[in-house]
Amino acid sequence: MARYEVQKIVCENCGRQHKVKIYDVVDVRRDPKLKKKVIKDELQLSRCPFCGEFTRLDYDLTYIDPSNMITISLANTKDMYHEALETLDPRLLDEDDPEDVLLKAYLENSVRRIVRNSTQLAEKALIFDKGLDDRVIEIIKVIYAKLKENDGIEDMVFNIGEFSDGSTEMCFLPLKDGVMQNDPYPLKESTYLLTENEYMDLFTSFPNTNLEVDRDWAEAFLDYAGEMQAEEHEVDEDAKFVNEVMNKYYAVMDDEPEAAKVIKENWEEVMNRVLKKWDTEKDGRPTLEDLENDDYETYLGNWLGDIDMTLGNAKEHAFRMDFSENLLNVLDLSDDPLMYYNTRRSYMESLGEVQGFDKMMNYLYDWKKEDSDSAYLAATEIFEYEMNQQPEKAYELAKEYMYMPLKKSCDDWLFDSCENIFSEYNDQKRLKEIKKRRKEKIRFYE
Ligand SMILES: [Zn+2]
Secondary structure: OOEEEEEEEEOOOOOOEEEEEEEEEEEOOOOHHHHHHHHOOOOOEEEOOOOOOEEEOOOOEEEEEHHHOEEEEEOOOHHHHHHHHHHOOHHHOOOOOHHHHHHHHHHHHOEEEEEOOHHHHHHHHHHHHOOOOHHHHHHHHHHHHHHOHHHOOOEEEEEEEEOOOOOEEEEEEEEEOOEEOOOOEEOOHHHHHHHHHHHHHHHHHOOOOOOOOOHHHHHHHHHHHHHHHHHHOOOOHHHHHHHHHHHHHHHOOOOHHHHHHHHHHHHHHHHHHHHHHHHHHOOOOOOHHHHHOHHHHHHHHHHHHHHHHHHHHOOOHHHHHHHHHHHHHHOOOOOOHHHHHHHHHHHHHHHOOOOOHHHHHHHHHHHHHHOOOOHHHHHHHHHHHHHOOOHHHHHHHHHHHOOOOOOOOOHHHHHHHHHHHHHHOOOHHHHHHHHHHHHHHHHHHO
8 A cells, every 4th residue: 555645735837726645655565656666757746727737746755666675765865764764774683573584584685775756766766666676677777877978978868769660679768968868878688698607607796785876886896807717817907907808898899889999999908918928827828728617717718709790790891801810820720720710611601702712711721731631621611612602512412421430529510501402402311311320329428
């Protein structure tokens, strides 16, 4: 039940009196319509019935959503702030009072927040209504704010944008000179999930139990997380630097030109610091396997695939090529024909260059000289001929390669390539044969 009292106020515009509801407790399970009002920040907005003037009534209230275990105190005043600190603290409840015991359990397991104005309350109510974590949202805000430093943005408010076709998108509305800007920064679900995934474990150990989860909270948390991560990886400044860059990158990953900028500005420094760490801990340079292993993943492994994709999508083709070549040099892999081929393949693909086929086949044959029984290579060869409108050649190769010795790592791709081309030629006999080979592979490895 919503607890409220009716008061009379005098309209500032026409000077006439009208009645308003002043809420003490807003229970949105009992009265779901109120949740919408809170989210729209209209609960404390009163419209004069005589002249239509709106008046904002800033008063204290408690918002509860028992179904989702959420309690938010709106504390406009200092008194209410201190009162909220007490009423929301389960430690202050009387263990002998049965009612208090229930309340204590509820408070301990629920999300408790204090906000300072109705805009913040609206934002929190929306975040929780969407099943999101306000801590993650505040962290992303801080990261975005750093990126958009030059735009003169003071603050950002989480919102859900609606398109004319009915679809929605998470976004931030930037606040500039005290005015909400119309041009929102989109927030992709992937960015949200990556950030959540990155910090989830640290939320419980973060010693700051402040009930105000805002920008100050997020900044303090990020400092703490940086220290923890540095400790975990036994490096200080280097790990911190790399993590900061990665956070920046992930925050804008879906805005490809922006993400490419972050990579361009930082990749050499990132690489240097990662390698410095590598040199002090291990002998020699990292290998590809090292990159894929968990220890290393935090620093660079995560980056590589994403960077390649981002640079391609941002049409930073020349830089993408430079980046790949530099990486191969750093990893001592420039002579590896497979890597060499893959690098050039993605480069040509991103350029949309079809004429590069002969050149590419040369790289492929260099690689074949060294590793002639690679099923991966065989699959690649079939694929290249097919892509280059030479299906007969691909078909001939598939007939031969389908009987290659079974290899764990790349049979599936080889089988896929063969299957494609056999379907194209409606070669039912060989399609059956491929099915059999797949089964053989499963038996073979079990
Ligand atoms: Zn009026």
